[in-house]
Amino acid sequence: MATRFKEVLNSGKFIVTSEIGPPKGTNLEKMYHHIDLLRDKVVAMNVTDHQSSVMRFPSIGGCLAIKERGGEPILQMTCRDRNRLALQAELLFAYTRGIRNVLCLTGDAVPVGDHKEAKGVFDLDSVQLLKAIRQLEAGRDLGGNELDGTVEFCAGAIVTPEADPIEPQLVKFEKKVEAGAEFFQTQAIYDLDNFSKFMKFARQFPVKILAGIVLLTSARMAKYMTENVPGIFVPQSLIDELAAAPKGEAVNKGIEIAGRMIAALKKDFICDGVHVMAIGREELVPEILTAAGL
């Protein structure tokens, strides 16, 4: 059985988590394959919750599959699709099925996804969801009613160190810490100097920070993310490095870059660990970890 994420989080070891994206449909073979591939290589696996507001197999289903296959899941929970009743109910269910880690997110906006006319819920936000977890742990639901059997979770949140402007993000970061976040997984970072500045701020708080590592697969993808994805900035030097790779070799260059960054973060104790997101190329995560010397 996998070691509890919280135990490793507090062990002082450099932590590596990764991510599983559930399928659109009921064919779970690829997801099972990714789980089996990563289960023993990372401390825990996040399961995304209708990532980018695209309807998929649910996060909780992915987490149960990880449990069944001997891994340690982190349940990603967004506030986009469920009101406070549904969120609390799912937390109760998750706890009874051995899921002990939750990442609280607001969730992407509905119009960016594939059900553009759906009603966005956002009854709670990520800070309120963190508070809700702590309240359930204390034995009461958000209506103030007593629970017959409580929950216990290692609760985390996200932060975007490259957000522009950064100041409002940092205010929210502090609110998440106060609301009970124990760990943070960041949006993708590529500029280690800038990230170090963020870490100087974050180190004031008693929380663990896992830097988000998103695999760059080509110069074009890196450029696209910088130009179009809020909070992601890929320095020109990295784009040039990818562009200079021989034809068909850009992915390998991306693996090398990711590995190099992880090694640097670990060597200089810049943060407490990394969260590796390969977005559909999960089979490459072991290679990234090898490139990082892990």
Add this chain to the structure above:
Amino acid sequence: MKSITKQKPFDEIEEQLEGLDRIYIIGCGTCATMTRTGGWDQVLSMKEHLQEHGKMVTGWTVIPTACDEMTETSLKENDDAIRNSNGIVVMSCALGVHKVSCYMDKPVVPALDTLFIGLEDEPGNFQEVCAQCGQCVLGQTAGICPLTACHKGLLNGPCGGTNKGKCEVDITKDCAWTLIYRRLEAQGRLDLMRKYQPPKNYQVAPRPRLVRIA
């Protein structure tokens, strides 16, 4: 305060008018005139359009304010033309459509969609600034409503979709929380943003909302 409207596609208006061939058209002299969706010009265009599409238009009027008490009087003044029709097209917000429907025993069809209650911040630019939530937070957010101005209606600060001070959902729109931060910062009141905002009470006035003044 203005009720901001947009004309429905003609296809949809015609679909609603199926089986109705004698039409009376009602515009509104207040909000729908200012938004150029239900003033005299738009009423006349609608008349021409309906005539071109084989409808007989028995008459038309623009009621000063379609949602107020004078609507009944105004309709009585046009009683003959209205009686001659077998369907009414209303070019006002839904409040006007509702009001007109109260006095009619024949089908009343909206020609407009009511989008939001907004204000005209510059000529021709109508902005939603209040979502009528029943529990005003403007005192803590420097006069910018996060429930309205933030796409997700977030109460505790921005999401990760802030993009150079704009909203990722629509880059022509400002990120509400960037605006709130800047204003609170200028006022030396950032502590207000640091304060935890609990989940909102969405049942302040349970729907359908109704207030009676004693």
